[in-house]
Amino acid sequence: MKTRKLAIGGGVIALALAYMIYTGVTQSAVYFVTPSELQAAPVAGKAYRLGGMVQPGTLRWEPRSLDLSFTLSDGKATVPVRHKGTAPDLFGEGRGAVIEGSWTPEGYFKATLILAKHSEEYEAPHDTAEPGYKELMKTLRGASR
Amino acid sequence: MIPEVGSGALIVALALAVYGSAAAAAGARTGRGALVESAQHAALGVFGLVSACLLLLTYAFLTFDFSVRYVATNTNLGTPFYYRITAVWGALEGSIVLWAWMLSLYTLLIVLRHRHNARELYPWVLTVMLAVSAFFLLIMTVPAPVFERLSPIPADGRGLNPLLQDSGMITHPIALYLGFTGLTVPFAFAMAALITGRVGDFWIATTRRWTIIAWYFLSLGLLIGGWWSYHVLGWGGYWAWDPVENAAFMPWLTATALLHSVMIQERRRMMRLWNLALVILTFSLTLFGTFLTRSGVIASVHAFTQGTIGIFFLCFLALVVLTALILLAWRWDALAAEGELDSVISRESAFLLNNVLLIAATFTVFFGTVFPLVSEAVRGVKVSVGAPFFNQVNVPLFLSLIFLMGVGPLIAWRRASLDNLKRNFLWPVLIGLVAAAVLSLLGVGSALAVAAIALTAFVAATIAVDVVRATRARVRLGENPVRAAGGLLLRHNRRYGGFIVHLGILVITLGITGSHAWSVQTETTLQRGEHTDLGGYRVRFDGLNASEESNHMKVTGTFSVTNGRNLSTVLLPAKKYYPQEQSPIAYVDYRLGLLEDVYLVLGDFARDGSEATVKLQINRLVSWIWIGGAILTLGAALSIMPERRRPA
Numbered sequence: 183m184k185t186r187k188l189a190i191g192g193g194v195i196a197l198a199l200a201y202m203i204y205t206g207v208t209q210s211a212v213y214f215v216t217p218s219e220l221q222a223a224p225v226a227g228k229a230y231r232l233g234g235m236v237q238p239g240t241l242r243w244e245p246r247s248l249d250l251s252f253t254l255s256d257g258k259a260t261v262p263v264r265h266k267g268t269a270p271d272l273f274g275e276g277r278g279a280v281i282e283g284s285w286t287p288e289g290y291f292k293a294t295l296i297l298a299k300h301s302e303e304y305e306a307p308h309d310t311a312e313p314g315y316k317e318l319m320k321t322l323r324g325a326s327r
Numbered sequence: 328m329i330p331e332v333g334s335g336a337l338i339v340a341l342a343l344a345v346y347g348s349a350a351a352a353a354g355a356r357t358g359r360g361a362l363v364e365s366a367q368h369a370a371l372g373v374f375g376l377v378s379a380c381l382l383l384l385t386y387a388f389l390t391f392d393f394s395v396r397y398v399a400t401n402t403n404l405g406t407p408f409y410y411r412i413t414a415v416w417g418a419l420e421g422s423i424v425l426w427a428w429m430l431s432l433y434t435l436l437i438v439l440r441h442r443h444n445a446r447e448l449y450p451w452v453l454t455v456m457l458a459v460s461a462f463f464l465l466i467m468t469v470p471a472p473v474f475e476r477l478s479p480i481p482a483d484g485r486g487l488n489p490l491l492q493d494s495g496m497i498t499h500p501i502a503l504y505l506g507f508t509g510l511t512v513p514f515a516f517a518m519a520a521l522i523t524g525r526v527g528d529f530w531i532a533t534t535r536r537w538t539i540i541a542w543y544f545l546s547l548g549l550l551i552g553g554w555w556s557y558h559v560l561g562w563g564g565y566w567a568w569d570p571v572e573n574a575a576f577m578p579w580l581t582a583t584a585l586l587h588s589v590m591i592q593e594r595r596r597m598m599r600l601w602n603l604a605l606v607i608l609t610f611s612l613t614l615f616g617t618f619l620t621r622s623g624v625i626a627s628v629h630a631f632t633q634g635t636i637g638i639f640f641l642c643f644l645a646l647v648v649l650t651a652l653i654l655l656a657w658r659w660d661a662l663a664a665e666g667e668l669d670s671v672i673s674r675e676s677a678f679l680l681n682n683v684l685l686i687a688a689t690f691t692v693f694f695g696t697v698f699p700l701v702s703e704a705v706r707g708v709k710v711s712v713g714a715p716f717f718n719q720v721n722v723p724l725f726l727s728l729i730f731l732m733g734v735g736p737l738i739a740w741r742r743a744s745l746d747n748l749k750r751n752f753l754w755p756v757l758i759g760l761v762a763a764a765v766l767s768l769l770g771v772g773s774a775l776a777v778a779a780i781a782l783t784a785f786v787a788a789t790i791a792v793d794v795v796r797a798t799r800a801r802v803r804l805g806e807n808p809v810r811a812a813g814g815l816l817l818r819h820n821r822r823y824g825g826f827i828v829h830l831g832i833l834v835i836t837l838g839i840t841g842s843h844a845w846s847v848q849t850e851t852t853l854q855r856g857e858h859t860d861l862g863g864y865r866v867r868f869d870g871l872n873a874s875e876e877s878n879h880m881k882v883t884g885t886f887s888v889t890n891g892r893n894l895s896t897v898l899l900p901a902k903k904y905y906p907q908e909q910s911p912i913a914y915v916d917y918r919l920g921l922l923e924d925v926y927l928v929l930g931d932f933a934r935d936g937s938e939a940t941v942k943l944q945i946n947r948l949v950s951w952i953w954i955g956g957a958i959l960t961l962g963a964a965l966s967i968m969p970e971r972r973r974p975a
Contacts, residue, residue, distance in 0.1 A: 188668070192683065199687045202720045203694060210716040214699075214709035231711065245852040245931060245940055267850050268930035268940050271561070272910050282713075 212282065218259035224285045231282050232261060232291055238275040254281065254291070265293035273298035330395050333383045333474040340376035341464040343369045348457035355450035355523075363450045367438050370453065373460055374431040381428050384473060385415050393484050396477035397421060403486035403907065405878030413497050414487045419621055419636070420473035422500065426617075427463040429508040434460060437512065441533070448530055451519035452512075459511050462643050470636040486878070486907040495555035503548030503575060507613045509541025510578060513585070514610035517603050521654035526661050528592060531602060535589055536967060542582045543963040549575055550956035561913040561928045563848065563944045565952060568717040573696045574616030577689050581609040584685035587678050587735075594740065595666035595675055600655070601682070603662070607651040612689075614644045619696070670742035677735040684728050691720045726778055729836060732829050733786035736822075737793055754792060759785030772844035779840040783833045790826050816965065824966025831959025834951050841948025848944040850930070855937055862945035864890050864925055866898075871936035880904040881914070884929045884939050888918065900929040900941070923947045 214231045232254060240253035250265040252275075263281055273279055273296060283293040347369025354362030384397075388411045393399040401414045401421070416425040434456040441449055467473055513534040520530040552572065553565035566572060585605045592598050618640035655662075668675055695712050702710040737751040763781035771777070794812065797819075801811035816823045851859050853868035860866075869885040883901040888894065896918055902911040917926040923945050930940035 187671070195683055195687065199690070199720075202723070203691060206716045206720045207698070207712055210712050210719065211710045212713060214711065243931060245933070245938060248850060248852065248940070268942065271912050272908075274910050277909070 214280075216256040216259075217254055217261040218256055220261055220285065220291070221259040226285050226287045229282070229284055230291075231280055232263070233278070233280045234261070235278055236273070236275050241275050243269075254279065262290040263293055264290050265296060269296055270298045329383050329387055329392060330474040330476055333380050334468075334472065336376045336380050336383075337464060337467050337474070340373050340380075341461060341468055343372045343376070344457045344461035344464055347373065348454050348461060351450045351453040351457065355447070355454070363453070366450070366453050366457065367442070370431070370434045370438055370457060373457070373464075374428075374435045377424070377428045377431045377464075380473075381415070381424055384421060384424060385412060388412065388415055391484070393482075394476055394478070394480045396475045397473050399477050399481055399484040401484070401487050403484040403878070406484075406487055406492075407877055409497070410487055410492050413491070416500050416504075417487055417491050417496070420467070420471045422504070423463060423467050423471055424473055425500065426504050426508060427460060427467060429504055430456070430460050430463060430511060433508055433512055437515075445516075445533060446529070447523045447525060448516060448519040448533075451522050452515045455515035455518045456511065459515075462639075466636060466639055470639055486905065489879070489903060489905045489908060489912045490559060493555060493559050495551055495559065499548055499551040499555055501548075502544045502551055506541050506543075506545025506548050507575075507578070507617070509537065509544060510582060510609050510613050512537040512541070513606045517606040518651070518654065521603065521651075521658050524658060524661060526599060526603070526658055528596065531589055531592055534606075535586075535593075538582060538586060538589070539963060539967050542579070542586060543960060543967065545575070545579050545582065546956070546963065547960055549579060550953070550960075553956075554953060557949065558915060558917065561915045563846075563926050563928075563942075563946055565842075565949070568692075568695070568714045570696050571620050573692045574619045577692050578609050578612040578616065580685050580689040580692070581605055581612060584682045584689075585609060587685075588682050591675055591678050597664040597666045597668070597675065598679075599664060600662040603655060605682075607648070607655075611644060611648055611651075614640060614647065618644060672738070672743045672748070674735060674738045674740045674743075677731055677738055681728060681731045681735060684724050684731070688721055688724045688728075691724070692717065695720075722775060725836075726775075726782060729779070729782045729786060729832070732832065733782070733789040736826065736829075737789050751789065751792060755785045755788035758788040772840075776840050776844040779836055783836055786829065786833055790830060793826070794823075820965050820968055824962045824964075824968075827962025827965060828959050829962075831955045831957070831962055834955030834958055836955075838948045838951030838953075838955055841951065842946055845947040846945060846949075848942065850940065850942045852931075852938055852940040859941075859943065861943050862923070864888055864894075864943075864945060866925075866927070866941070866943055868939055868941065869897075871932055871939060876903075878905065882911075882929075882932070884932065884941065886916075886927055886941065888925055888927075894918075898925065898927045900927045902929055902932075919950055921950055924949050 212229045212231050214233060217232065217234045220230065220232060234254040234256045237253040237255045237260060240251075242251045243249075248267050250267065250269055252263055253260045254263050255261075263283075265281075265283075277298070280297040281291065281293045282295040282297070283291055286292050347366040350362045350369065351366035354360065354364075354366060386392075387395050387398045388402055389408075391398070391402065391404060397418070397420050401418050402411050406414065414421070416422045434453070437452060437456060441452065445452060516530045516534045516537075520526045549572075552575070556567070557563070557565040585602065588598050588602055588605060592602055618637060621636055621640065668679070670676070695716050699709055699711040702708060733755060734752070739747045759781045762784040763777055766772070766777045766780055794815065797815050798808060798811045801814060802808055806814065847862050849859065849861050853859060855868055855870050858865050858867035865888070867887045867889075869887055871882055871884050873880065873882050875881070881901050881903050883899050886898045886900070888896050888898055898916040898918065900916040901914040903914050904911050913928050913930075915926065915928050917924050924947075926944040926946050928942040928944075930942060932939035
């Protein structure tokens, strides 16, 4: 009898937790996409994490209005990005960045958060070779291989 | 020369650890004390050798020995003296050395403290401790050789990550690792109990204090990490649900569960299996956390480098879990509870629910942390869940836990009568309800904020009820009230230390609630002499100036801050330019206050100093987190001390 009660109680709690986790995931899941993946099938209003490299020569910063704009590229496709506010440390042209935000019907990516990616290891960046896009995308995705 | 000596010492230490582990096991099986004694000597030898390695590495850093790769990548000639010392454990290889050293220190402390009083368990405890040490020594020898040579020898090193050049980095890793490694001790005792079949209550009574010590350091490490994030990273937050933070938070949650469920086993001889499982889970989570942060499988702001090290940790983790499960299955029959749950309205059931909720929170954090990995493996798309997920699921769990924090310590064991409930909870419930009503009428914040504060009031009232009642009882015996209250703390320090920890959690809860509910921020570009207003403060930009520091350049903005009443101060946020970094690092300036912090981050600026972009935050009640943290660690320290109860 006691064990039965305990099992029922535990089952109820487990179900409640599963429900909370399920709704939490459906509400806050964010898809990681590359510029080519986004350009292939952009869905306006959907939340994305867009990873790529800030294309050199595209960074514009308007101090009075706090408008930041740049183009993010993965070597194959590019996405125009706009943001309100200062970019974080370690953000810059020719470097990797992950942008959280959404695609707008006007045809640009509206950023809500910019995560600059420097070498996530504490090791020296390889001074000679500019890391290729392929390697960069791996780092941004956090893949191990 | 030094690298060779160091590498050699590590190999000898590895051999000694393997030998000691085997000798202790053989001694336990054959009953030959000489073998166990020999294992003790091996433990001492491991401690000595790893200490020597740590010293050698420190010496290499102090003398700029760039022939050692690790030194060259983590320091340069400009690194100040004390950051050369913290650089020793600033990156992967060195952090493992520190880890192994602490493990060998704990092993030595076990030898000193339990050689005569841990009965049959002791040799097996030694076996497990030395086996775990051997694993870390293996890591230092094969996948992460700390003394690896670099050739050709560079003229200067690369320098320490500037974000780590902060005083928090001296204490944060030390505290955190003392917590992580400390959790090996209860695990070793649990394994020893399973191996010997002495799965009764002795092992758990012996390890309770070790668990609190580890918990104390883990809490301290998490708190210092939060403080570091708040005052270095410049986003005005203290917790981001980053995988690395989660890695440390999960064992903290399960260790917290353990500290509570131990009491049920001691008192009611229940939950033996549960407690063993919790110890094993907690230790496995420390390994899992190390795996997460050091294997590079998960992208994180402060993850370590990648390499083959991940596979070593994964294999060891699998070995640990498998061994533990086999042992549990083997001793299954001996693990039946003697006592049983009498009623749902009882202290046992409150503690049980506390444990279930803590495990639920652990699972949530685990799920959110590995979710990207799983979704990529299963569906081929990378989906992550961020802070909203963790907050949404965990906040209700944590609020329920706070409610239980009020109920658990006062409700009766076995079965609480209506009278018992009325006597303990009538006033606290009324106080909580009044607080909720008043806050709702004032309309001070969201429903969650109101609930959090009302629950805090409820729990604080239960603590007050208990302290007042116990003090009164002593006053009736003729003690004066101050002495009586002090006596409670000292003689029943385990119970009242626990209450102080709870009080600390309450203060932290208020800090987190306040900072989420009432903080405000703005970002703007100011001309020199121009000002901006936020939350009753006026911030004026007074100019920029550049300066050269020992190992970096610095551009400092001068901002005068006034609130029109009693405050007039100058804040100096800056940007630091380290030669080894490609871009500047923000240096936050702030004015901490009991109710609110003024927090200023310098953004972009015109080179002539005519204008600057600044991020201004008024962060409310954040200081309460640090104050609560201090209270919590004080309480934990108090409950570690031996009880000074006079014999009746």
